[in-house]
Amino acid sequence: MTPEDYCQQKAAASGSSFYYSFLFLPPERRRAITALYAFCREVDDVVDECSDAQVAAGKLAWWRAELDALYAGRPQHPVTKALQAVLPQFALPQEQLLEIIDGMEMDLQQTRYLDFKALSLYCYRVASVVGLLAAEIFGHTDRRTLKYAHDLGMAFQLTNIIRDVGEDARRGRVYLPLDELKRFEVPVADILNARHSENFRRLMEFQIERAEGYYAQAMSQLPEADRKAQRPGLVMAAIYRTLLDEIKRDGCQVLNQRTSLTPLRKLWIAWRTWIRG
Template sequence: MTPDEYCQQKAARSGSSFYYSFLFLPPEQRRAITALYAFCREVDDVVDECQDPQIAATKLAWWRQELSRVYAGQPQHPVTQALQAVSREFDLPEEQLQEIIDGMEMDLQQSRYLDFKALSLYCYRVAGVVGLLAAGIFGFQDRRTQKYAHDLGLAFQLTNIIRDVGEDARMGRIYLPIDELQRFEVTAADILNARHTDNFERLMAFQIERAESYYTQALEALPSADRRAQRPGLVMAAIYRTLLDEIKADRCRVLTQRTSLTPVRKLWIAWRTWVRG
């Protein structure tokens, strides 16, 4: 199996909305974004699948060294071998890839966030940076597109947090800011014990409204000259906003279930958004 085939399998198996967003890209861009996505999955899996935080930290340290080997021309892992092949062509800075690992390390160091400012740093590292790297792969002429990419990455991560409240709670994590829990009179115990209350619904409606504001902010920042090049991000935004609509229609029952869209529906949204440009 070649490094590119490994990355392709990693992306396809995930069933992520991200995968559907780059189906229609030209081969070289698809190869680059697939390698980036596979890298994100590898380091994210370290945190999600390792029960022992010390083992997870050791594995993330190995990935840090492996990124250095990419830029020294000596990568060992199929994903980093694929990244090396595209890193120069698409100017992927090592510093930004390392920041993604910084975000993953935050998951090992804390399971609560005091306020949205603290959560924003986490979202930037695990998703905003990915948005910036992806925008570079897709190509842009206007620097304002970087603002779009940053905000869109945050919107995606906020959507993930909303969708995964129950799943994260079962791993002992609550990403909803503590001060917002207090404002809506929802306790950590309510979330950890999957107690769906009217207050919880109001809290989640607030989270959805903020995520939607980031989508709006991002799309308003995207210069028309770069809209066509940035279609993969627009595809993912369309899929994720549909997901938010489904969660809202289901009264935010995210504590006991994980709302998702079928592959056929994702593909339909992706094709429709791509054609519209």
């Protein structure tokens, strides 16, 4: 199996909305974004699939060393070999890839966030940095596009947090800011024990409103000159905003179920959004 095949399988197996967003890209850009996505999946899986925090920390340290090897021209892993092939064409700074690992390490160090400011740092590292790297791969002529990419990454991560409240709680993690739980009178125990309430629904509607605000802010900052190049982000935004609508329509029942869209529906949204440009 070639490094490119490995990354393709990693991306396709996830069923992520991210995968559907770059189906229509030209081959060289699709190879680059698939390699980046496979890297993100590898380091994310370290945290999600490893129950021993020390072992997970050791694996993330290995990935840091592998990034050093990549930029020294001697990568060992299929994902870093795939990244090596695209580095001459696309500016993917090592510092930003390391920041993604920094974000994953936050999951090993804390399971609660006091306020949105603290959560924002996590979202920046695990999602906005990915958005900035993706914007470079898709291509841009205006630096305002990077602000769009930053805010779109925030919106995506907030959507993930909303969708995965119950799943994260079963891992002992609560990403919803504690000061907001207090404001809406939702005890942490209600989330950990999957107790849905009217207060919880109101709390989640507040989270959805914030995510929608980031989507709107991102779209307002995308220069028209870069809109066509950045269509993969617009595709993913269309899919994720549809997901938010579904969650809200279901009454924010995210503690005991994980709302998702079918692959066919994602493909339809992706095609429709791509055609519209």
